[in-house]
Amino acid sequence: MTGAATLPPAVPLLESLAVPAERRRAVATPRRWGLRAGDVVFIVLGNAVLIVVMWVRHGQLPNLQSATAMLSAAGQLTALLGTYAALVQVVLMSRSPWLDQLFGVDRIAGWHRWLGFATVWLIAGHVVFSTAGYAAGDGRSFLAETWTFLTTYPYMLMAYAGFAAFVVIAAVSVRAARRRLTHETWHFIHLYVYLAIALSFGHQIAVGTDFERDPVAIGYWVALYVAAALLVLAFRVAIPVNMALKHDLKIHSLFEETPGVLSIYITGDCLEELPAHAGQFFKFRFLARGMWWRVHPFSLSAAPNGTFLRITVKEVGDFTGALHTLHPGTRVLVEGPYGIFTSERRTRPRTLLVAGGIGITPLRALLEELPARKGGTVLIYRARSWPDVVFRQELDQLAADRGVVVHYVVGRRGVEVARSPLAPQALRTAVPDVRERDVFICGPAEMIADVTATMTALGVPPAQVHRERFALL
Numbered sequence: 001m002t003g004a005a006t007l008p009p010a011v012p013l014l015e016s017l018a019v020p021a022e023r024r025r026a027v028a029t030p031r032r033w034g035l036r037a038g039d040v041v042f043i044v045l046g047n048a049v050l051i052v053v054m055w056v057r058h059g060q061l062p063n064l065q066s067a068t069a070m071l072s073a074a075g076q077l078t079a080l081l082g083t084y085a086a087l088v089q090v091v092l093m094s095r096s097p098w099l100d101q102l103f104g105v106d107r108i109a110g111w112h113r114w115l116g117f118a119t120v121w122l123i124a125g126h127v128v129f130s131t132a133g134y135a136a137g138d139g140r141s142f143l144a145e146t147w148t149f150l151t152t153y154p155y156m157l158m159a160y161a162g163f164a165a166f167v168v169i170a171a172v173s174v175r176a177a178r179r180r181l182t183h184e185t186w187h188f189i190h191l192y193v194y195l196a197i198a199l200s201f202g203h204q205i206a207v208g209t210d211f212e213r214d215p216v217a218i219g220y221w222v223a224l225y226v227a228a229a230l231l232v233l234a235f236r237v238a239i240p241v242n243m244a245l246k247h248d249l250k251i252h253s254l255f256e257e258t259p260g261v262l263s264i265y266i267t268g269d270c271l272e273e274l275p276a277h278a279g280q281f282f283k284f285r286f287l288a289r290g291m292w293w294r295v296h297p298f299s300l301s302a303a304p305n306g307t308f309l310r311i312t313v314k315e316v317g318d319f320t321g322a323l324h325t326l327h328p329g330t331r332v333l334v335e336g337p338y339g340i341f342t343s344e345r346r347t348r349p350r351t352l353l354v355a356g357g358i359g360i361t362p363l364r365a366l367l368e369e370l371p372a373r374k375g376g377t378v379l380i381y382r383a384r385s386w387p388d389v390v391f392r393q394e395l396d397q398l399a400a401d402r403g404v405v406v407h408y409v410v411g412r413r414g415v416e417v418a419r420s421p422l423a424p425q426a427l428r429t430a431v432p433d434v435r436e437r438d439v440f441i442c443g444p445a446e447m448i449a450d451v452t453a454t455m456t457a458l459g460v461p462p463a464q465v466h467r468e469r470f471a472l473l
């Protein structure tokens with residue numbers, strides 16, 4: 001049981017700069033989950049191969065002698081692989097800290113986007129190929145065959161409804177459409193994928209050629225659905241519920257760091273057992289009126305210390321703008337920790353941190369976890385104006401206590417600061433040994449791209465460059 005007593009209400013962290021060393025508890029490190037990245041890739045690709053083998057085993061290959069047979073075969077294969085891809089998709093986006101640690105949020109989000117569109121194309125291919133194949137075989141038009149499917153085949157209406165849901169989800173994920181929707185609307189529509197998968201199940205077993213008279217194939221197919229459902233339930237429900245019961249997180253206090261930037265201190269039970277590193281983020285749900293149904297990601301802005309969690313949030317929209325209405329005592333549910341923007345990723349003893357605006361938050365936490373050695377860590381903090389500089393006193397204190405070199409790059413481009421303050425020349429002057437350092441970058445997307453390009457120009461190996469984007473898929 002941890003006490004909230006170490007933090008008086010609504011104080012900046014500066015007064016105690018986290019928890020005094022003698023009161024700091026060893027915090028559990030994120031779990032290791034047995035399977036390695038290669039094992040997961042092997043399982044996913046292995047099952048795809050197994051599905052094709054299952055299709056071949058059902059004697060489909062020798063039948064490919066006519067255009068009709070080929071259309072039907074294409075319809076069967078696209079159905080099997082499209083459904084499998086949809087199951088992989090839901091596991092990929094099950095908010096699993098385990099997958100996140102193996103592959104990183106960005107890579108998973110990229111796969112999800114790619115596989116999402118592939119899934120819809122495969123299922124659309126199934127609808128078109130199967131209908132065309134049967135229409136050719138029965139001597140009917142495409143539309144007439146569709147009508148026959150809908151009116152005479154079992155579970156077919158549900159399958160078409162599921163297909164429609166997949167098409168809607170793909171449509172709202174196209175970037176142009178995505179930009180017009182709020183995150184919540186887009187996410188809500190995305191949840192229909194579960195319905196779509198469930199709706200299509202009945203017709204697969206009832207009319208799928210591969211499941212006729214083959215109980216082994218049916219067993220295997222059902223096992224795939226059950227495995228996906230169990231993983232989603234574990235990561236989306238069981239683990240968050242277990243965390244909520246175990247840690248009983250509540251807001252301890254709120255503190256306005258600078259105008260429009262709020263720190264929220266959260267305390268709870270057994271926080272030393274909450275396995276997190278500085279640089280990671282959680283998804284937060286505040287159980288307050290009008291907010292409980294929304295989940296938003298925020299990085300820890302202080303290293304986990306066994307006594308409290310701190311996040312620091314810039315007001316950019318309706319959710320972040322409403323956070324100041326929260327009160328101490330409000331219950332908090334978290335999912336995570338997520339992210340591989342941690343000191344564990346370092347390959348070199350020295351580090352350069354580059355922050356832009358509110359992107360300082362995970363870097364501020366990392367400063368506590370990186371080794372304290374004079375000049376070992378350099379922080380470059382880019383902000384538009386001095387009032388936008390968050391944690392000024394904390395950073396200066398960390399600089400004094402832990403030998404961190406802090407460069408503030410503050411002001412408008414081309415006016416108070418150089419036109420390209422993070423260009424290769426400027427960075428090499430500020431940090432001459434940059435090639436010998438790991439570089440952690442967090443800030444607006446444009447700044448991340450600029451600094452990444454600078455690192456390439458300066459010859460910093462890509463493996464030494466670590467980025468955190470404040471935007472998820």
Ligand SMILES: Cc1cc2nc3c(=O)[nH]c(=O)nc-3n(C[C@H](O)[C@H](O)[C@H](O)COP(=O)(O)OP(=O)(O)OC[C@H]3O[C@@H](n4cnc5c(N)ncnc54)[C@H](O)[C@@H]3O)c2cc1C
Nearest residue numbers: 183295296297298299313314317318319320361470471472
């Ligand atoms: C890994 C990560 C860590 C982050 N850490 C911090 C932090 O430490 N401090 C901080 O101030 N901000 C952080 N953010 C950004 C923060 O999550 C968004 O600013 C916030 O969710 C915006 O919500 P809103 O309703 O106020 O604004 P909106 O106007 O609704 O959204 C502004 C933008 O934020 C993004 N966004 C909105 N809702 C979500 C959501 N539920 N999930 C993901 N992205 C969303 C969208 O790209 C949107 O365009 C982080 C984001 C990510 C992905």
